[in-house]
Amino acid sequence: MPDAKVTIPELQARKGTRKFTMLTAYDATIARLVDEAGIDAILVGDSLGMVMLGYSGTAPVTMDEMIHHAKAVGRTAKRALLVGDLPFMAYQADPAEAIRNAGRHIKEAGMDCVKLEGTVKQAPIARAIVDAGIAVIGHIGLTPQTAASLGGVAVQGESAEAARRILDDALAMEAAGCWAVLMEAVPAPLAGMITQRLRIPTIGIGAGPDCDGQVLITHELTGLFPGFGLSWGRRYADAGALIGQAIRQYAADVHDKTFPAPENSFPMDESILRELE
């Protein structure tokens, strides 16, 4: 019997008392491992563009690609709160389209809420989705979908003016009704101050220890993906090296004929073969 499903009110109630964990998953195998490890929330992030689909960034990821992967996670995870990312241009152009795409994550993929990247300018879109009855996380700081206009993949908010903009973005997302704000690549003291100022939880990636929750990319944490260029993570395993070693050993065993062995083969009564001669 799995533990009870994690809910948004439960994570909100933990603000300032008990930190929560979030990790990415894009398929059934990783979703099961993350869920069974007791992680509180699973993000089907548009980082799947690089990790699963081989794109050089997140901008090309489509809504259909997100739904394809989110469905696999939605079918598998039983306990964690599920968060579906809205990819570039799934929400920016038109609030009605934003609501429809957010609704696809809930209806088709079984997600519990959605995440969108935004500044003050996207707050009305976040509000429209919230008003349609869908919970939203506002992603601020480094927003990879529009990284080119932020000067590439880099720490944000280092000047007084840039720090003020990030604080304004956080306050705008809270005012728009977001249930949490995710901060990416924001200096730790600024993220700590924003965490203090907001009533809703903050979730950090490269945003220091004071956020209410932490998120990492599972493929980076386990050594399956080389990394995204910023030193926010910690590699807890080198599963990539382990898998590479297993694959090379398989090839060597095939070449020197130690695989398949008798226990990997199916026997047959020799008399049947003789009948075929």
Ligand code: KIV
């Ligand atoms: O898409 C993603 O995986 C994300 C994380 C960087 C938080 O947005």
